[in-house]
Amino acid sequence: MKLTYKKKRSIAGFLFVLPFIVGLLVFFAQPMWLLIKLAFTNMKFGQGVGYVLEPLKNIFDNFKYAFAGDAYFPTYLFTSFGNLFYEVPFIVLFSLFSASVLNKKFHGRTAMRLIFFLPIVIGCGLIMNVIQNGTNEIMMTSSDELSFFNTEGLTGLLLSTGLPEGLIEVISTLVVNVSDLVWRSALQILVFLVALLSVPESYYEVAKVEGAKAWETFWKVTFPTVTPYVLALTIYTIIDSFTNVDNKVLSYIVSFSNTQIEYSKAAAMSLIFFAVAIIFILIVFLIFRPFVFQKDRIE
Amino acid sequence: MKKESKTVSDNSRRIEISPAYYLGKSLSTLLRWLFLISISFVILYPLFYMFSMSLRSTSDFYDITVVWVPKNFTFEHFKYVLTKLGIEKPMFRTALITVVCAAAEIFVCSAVGYGFARFKFKGSNILFGIVIFTIVVPPQILNLANYLLVKNFDIFGIIGALSGAPSKINLLDSVWAFFLPAVSGMGIRSGLLILIFRQFYASIPVELEEASLIDGCGFLKTYFMIMVPNLSNTFLLCSILSVVWYWTDYFYALIYLPTWKTMALQVQRIYELLYNRLGLTGDRTVYNIIPKTLAACLVFILPLLIMFLVIQKWFSQSIENSGLVG
Numbered sequence: 001m002k003l004t005y006k007k008k009r010s011i012a013g014f015l016f017v018l019p020f021i022v023g024l025l026v027f028f029a030q031p032m033w034l035l036i037k038l039a040f041t042n043m044k045f046g047q048g049v050g051y052v053l054e055p056l057k058n059i060f061d062n063f064k065y066a067f068a069g070d071a072y073f074p075t076y077l078f079t080s081f082g083n084l085f086y087e088v089p090f091i092v093l094f095s096l097f098s099a100s101v102l103n104k105k106f107h108g109r110t111a112m113r114l115i116f117f118l119p120i121v122i123g124c125g126l127i128m129n130v131i132q133n134g135t136n137e138i139m140m141t142s143s144d145e146l147s148f149f150n151t152e153g154l155t156g157l158l159l160s161t162g163l164p165e166g167l168i169e170v171i172s173t174l175v176v177n178v179s180d181l182v183w184r185s186a187l188q189i190l191v192f193l194v195a196l197l198s199v200p201e202s203y204y205e206v207a208k209v210e211g212a213k214a215w216e217t218f219w220k221v222t223f224p225t226v227t228p229y230v231l232a233l234t235i236y237t238i239i240d241s242f243t244n245v246d247n248k249v250l251s252y253i254v255s256f257s258n259t260q261i262e263y264s265k266a267a268a269m270s271l272i273f274f275a276v277a278i279i280f281i282l283i284v285f286l287i288f289r290p291f292v293f294q295k296d297r298i299e
Numbered sequence: 300m301k302k303e304s305k306t307v308s309d310n311s312r313r314i315e316i317s318p319a320y321y322l323g324k325s326l327s328t329l330l331r332w333l334f335l336i337s338i339s340f341v342i343l344y345p346l347f348y349m350f351s352m353s354l355r356s357t358s359d360f361y362d363i364t365v366v367w368v369p370k371n372f373t374f375e376h377f378k379y380v381l382t383k384l385g386i387e388k389p390m391f392r393t394a395l396i397t398v399v400c401a402a403a404e405i406f407v408c409s410a411v412g413y414g415f416a417r418f419k420f421k422g423s424n425i426l427f428g429i430v431i432f433t434i435v436v437p438p439q440i441l442n443l444a445n446y447l448l449v450k451n452f453d454i455f456g457i458i459g460a461l462s463g464a465p466s467k468i469n470l471l472d473s474v475w476a477f478f479l480p481a482v483s484g485m486g487i488r489s490g491l492l493i494l495i496f497r498q499f500y501a502s503i504p505v506e507l508e509e510a511s512l513i514d515g516c517g518f519l520k521t522y523f524m525i526m527v528p529n530l531s532n533t534f535l536l537c538s539i540l541s542v543v544w545y546w547t548d549y550f551y552a553l554i555y556l557p558t559w560k561t562m563a564l565q566v567q568r569i570y571e572l573l574y575n576r577l578g579l580t581g582d583r584t585v586y587n588i589i590p591k592t593l594a595a596c597l598v599f600i601l602p603l604l605i606m607f608l609v610i611q612k613w614f615s616q617s618i619e620n621s622g623l624v625g
Binding site for chain 2: 023106128
């Protein structure tokens with residue numbers, strides 16, 4: 001039997017992806033399946049090491065609880081989206097800008113790249129926790145928030161300029177969060193840095209010969225070529241703020257399952273959370289996809 | 300009006316460079332440094348804090364006049380961390396896990412990313428959506444389920460059905476619990492690496508691949524000989540990320556390797572460790588423990604910083620990567 005070229009390609013593609021499919025079934029589908037089972041039953045720990053899944057009277061009881069019975073979950077779920085609208089554009093544009101600055105040749109570039117890489121290492125949560133515990137010990141306090149920067153003075157300053165209060169609130173929240181956002185942009189900066197390296201030098205030569213200004217070169221050469229990465233990183237940034245340890249919904253679910261030992265209800269909440277997150281990401285994807293510059297692929 | 304200009308002779312040609320050019324150039328340099336320095340401040344602040352704290356002696360701690368620069372520099376805390384805490388073995392073990400798992404993760408994710416970037420088969424789009432979904436599900440949520448899976452490792456009850464009893468394969472406390480997910484594209488944030496690889500493979504000109512296929516290379520050979528070498532930068536990037544994630548991971552380690560004492564686990568419970576180690580002597584004070592914990596943190600991240608410094612030198616601007624004309 002002779003296979004057509006198209007058929008061969010689709011088999012080859014499947015084989016390239018095969019390891020992932022195996023991993024998906026073994027290490028993702030199984031835990032997810034357990035999570036789904038938990039959400040539709042009531043998990044009870046037995047006397048020994050085992051556990052039993054008791055059937056519910058109404059199969060959607062856990063979901064009903066999440067929306068109607070729980071005091072915090074619905075509010076947390078919907079308020080946690082509000083921040084995304086300024087956080088995500090800021091992080092993506094800031095990291096693109098930083099990456100293009102770091103991509104230029106100048107003295108001290110290596111040191112600067114190292115500094116911009118630091119948040120990936122330090123910001124992993126572990127180190128920050130240790131530092132925070134240390135400061136708490138010294139100050140004899142027990143705050144959860146790491147507040148290196150005090151920005152209360154700024155709000156007062158802005159109020160005296162007579163700007164509308166709504167605007168001031170936006171600005172001051174932005175400034176308060178700016179250090180946090182910078183910390184969360186490190187991975188994006190690194191990816192953009194490599195994306196910018198993959199723009200062939202000849203594109204820039206052409207732009208230069210044609211007399212393009214630096215600004216025009218950026219918007220008409222650099223930006224279009226990195227749009228695939230802009231889309232990917234936008235999606236990643238959204239996911240990252242969902243799965244961040246600081247995310248209110250997530251930390252609520254985790255603490256709920258740990259303190260109340262209500263794994264079934266927590267499972268239902270997390271399923272709702274995933275569904276909302278996926279819908280949100282899908283909307284963003286469909287809105288931005290038409291703007292992405294793509295080289296055609298072989299069918 | 301006569302325009303003032305500076306001329307530079309370049310062999311036979313004369314190129315006129317206006318002062319505005321120099322002004323613009325120095326202005327952009329100034330702005331660049333302003334930007335870089337202000338951001339660096341935000342980033343370096345905790346690092347300065349860690350260095351400042353870990354280098355001071357006990358007397359500096361009681362001294363209010365010492366804000367940033369310690370009066371009596373001391374390396375005793377670093378020395379203590381390196382010699383007394385017995386971190387050589389954890390460090391070696393963690394390095395081993397990190398290198399092996401990161402290598403496996405990169406190898407697999409790059410192949411999977413390539414598959415998604417260039418091939419179409421039934422359900423490939425849906426499958427790629429699932430890749431995204433695997434990033435959306437945070438490990439905290441699957442905590443319990445993962446633990447149960449690893450404790451009685453099974454593949455949809457098949458192993459259990461074959462042996463007639465619930466599976467007794469216990470992967471807890473074995474390297475396999477880390478290695479198996481890594482080698483099947485389910486390691487730490489593998490989904491993100493697949494996404495990154497996919498985007499970069501998609502940016503390589505299709506003609507390059509076609510030429511290689513026409514010249515008689517198979518798909519595998521094309522992949523290894525043409526695609527991989529073209530993505531050297533992406534491989535460096537992903538290795539950096541993967542190594543950092545495995546090195547600093549304490550979440551999976553806590554579930555999968557509870558007794559293994561990886562570096563991250565040691566750092567996570569460093570207070571407890573120091574508290575026990577310092578015993579009931581007078582050394583067990585906050586002013587002795589805190590500098591030591593911060594010194595331990597610095598020791599912990601140092602290998603990563605060195606790795607980054609070495610690797611970032613190899614990043615290179617892509618030359619016309621296809622060699623195609625028109």
